[in-house]
Amino acid sequence: MNDAEFRQALLVEPFTSDSTVTDKIEGNAELEQLQSEYQAFDKNLRETAQVDVPEGLMASLMNIPLQQETVDESTSSQSEKVVPITSRKRNNFVQLALAASVAFALGLSFTMLQNQPVVETGTEIALAHVYHEADYAMQLDGNVSLEDVNAKLATFGGELMAKFGRVTFANYCFFEKQKSLHMVVETDFGKVTMFITPKDLDRAIDNSFSDDKYEGSSWSMQTADLTIISDKEMKVADKHEKLLKHFRFSA
Amino acid sequence: MTTSRNQNETPSVSGDIKQKQVRYERLVRELHGDIYRYAYWLVKDKAVAEDIVQETFLRAWKSLDSLKDEKAAKAWLITILRRENARRFERKQFDLVDMDDVSLADEQPGYETQLEHNELRGLMANLSEEYREPLMLQVIFGFNGEEIANQLQLNKNTVMTRLFRARNQLKDALDKEI
Numbered sequence: 001m002n003d004a005e006f007r008q009a010l011l012v013e014p015f016t017s018d019s020t021v022t023d024k025i026e027g028n029a030e031l032e033q034l035q036s037e038y039q040a041f042d043k044n045l046r047e048t049a050q051v052d053v054p055e056g057l058m059a060s061l062m063n064i065p066l067q068q069e070t071v072d073e074s075t076s077s078q079s080e081k082v083v084p085i086t087s088r089k090r091n092n093f094v095q096l097a098l099a100a101s102v103a104f105a106l107g108l109s110f111t112m113l114q115n116q117p118v119v120e121t122g123t124e125i126a127l128a129h130v131y132h133e134a135d136y137a138m139q140l141d142g143n144v145s146l147e148d149v150n151a152k153l154a155t156f157g158g159e160l161m162a163k164f165g166r167v168t169f170a171n172y173c174f175f176e177k178q179k180s181l182h183m184v185v186e187t188d189f190g191k192v193t194m195f196i197t198p199k200d201l202d203r204a205i206d207n208s209f210s211d212d213k214y215e216g217s218s219w220s221m222q223t224a225d226l227t228i229i230s231d232k233e234m235k236v237a238d239k240h241e242k243l244l245k246h247f248r249f250s251a
Numbered sequence: 252m253t254t255s256r257n258q259n260e261t262p263s264v265s266g267d268i269k270q271k272q273v274r275y276e277r278l279v280r281e282l283h284g285d286i287y288r289y290a291y292w293l294v295k296d297k298a299v300a301e302d303i304v305q306e307t308f309l310r311a312w313k314s315l316d317s318l319k320d321e322k323a324a325k326a327w328l329i330t331i332l333r334r335e336n337a338r339r340f341e342r343k344q345f346d347l348v349d350m351d352d353v354s355l356a357d358e359q360p361g362y363e364t365q366l367e368h369n370e371l372r373g374l375m376a377n378l379s380e381e382y383r384e385p386l387m388l389q390v391i392f393g394f395n396g397e398e399i400a401n402q403l404q405l406n407k408n409t410v411m412t413r414l415f416r417a418r419n420q421l422k423d424a425l426d427k428e429i
Contacts, residue, residue: 008411008415012411012414012415041422045386049387053288057301057304060305061283065272
């Protein structure tokens with residue numbers, strides 16, 4: 001390695017452990033000086049490259065799967081209406097299967113239409129989410145970091161001040177078409193569901209409500225509404241309010 | 252229906268989706284910052300960089316199943332990002348913003364250091380793309396010459412020469428200005 005090659009290698013990788021470079025430096029004060037100069041320059045380059053990441057970028061990237069789910073659902077429901085059987089090579093089994101799935105889809109939509117209430121209140125929607133997620137969100141035993149929770153809460157101007165329990169689930173969901181945050185938190189008094197919904201929610205949620213299985217409370221915060229729902233058997237409705245102090249909502 | 256998930260999902264399907272989502276969220280958490288920074292240095296515009304990063308992660312989500320080895324995630328995302336960037340260029344040539352006009356929020360402690368960073372930032376932005384890109388792979392992602400060569404599909408010697416010229420050019424310019 002001649003002198004020019006040595007300088008080139010050192011400038012490109014001043015922290016190198018390549019012995020052909022390090023051996024040459026060892027004991028040579030001038031080269032040691034050069035190395036530390038190059039190292040400082042390297043550090044400067046790396047620091048300069050670290051531009052700030054826009055606030056909210058992480059939250060919006062985290063939201064992509066949910067957006068896609070919505071897009072996929074709408075496109076798949078459209079494509080169900082047109083089932084092209086273009087190839088005559090398809091065997092009878094495929095055709096039968098397609099016919100069966102169309103019949104199934106039709107039957108299902110009919111049942112869904114029959115069961116669909118005309119208008120649901122925000123309270124009913126919240127409870128529907130809890131029932132719907134009873135086997136999924138409530139059973140998940142995740143451990144969502146405070147950072148992740150706050151990245152999602154930031155969408156609603158909210159912040160969880162310090163971790164007060166274990167957040168086992170935190171994901172965006174939709175109240176009708178309005179994006180909301182669905183969280184499940186293991187608190188001192190058991191697992192509760194929380195919803196953070198936009199302030200201009202089309203369907204209002206009652207301040208306090210219950211049905212056969214669940215009871216809930218809802219508060220209007222500065223930038224969003226917060227709803228807490230727990231199982232009636234836990235008998236903790238009066239403790240819901242205690243959880244508010246862990247959150248801060250500001251514009 | 253009011254709830255966002257499909258009522259008819261079987262447990263195994265929702266399990267798969269959940270698993271995919273966990274993998275995806277980990278990617279976002281660990282890499283979105285550096286991926287954004289790399290995009291930023293490629294296009295030198297915050298808003299455009301943000302758009303490219305959105306497109307990149309959207310594609311990543313859609314084809315996450317093709318990422319078999321988590322260790323390759325960084326290189327995989329960079330490849331998607333470079334493709335997205337090239338695609339944008341095919342669609343339209345956007346105006347590049349002069350770095351001096353961009354207010355960069357990256358506040359570093361120490362006035363002297365900050366001045367030097369501002370200076371260097373402008374110089375880095377003015378490097379030609381063939382020098383800037385390998386340099387950013389090195390200083391943002393910590394790639395070595397061989398990894399950069401693989402990522403950019405270049406010969407390793409070419410990469411080492413470009414890295415040297417990039418650093419040398421910056422250093423010369425800095426020394427002159429001091």
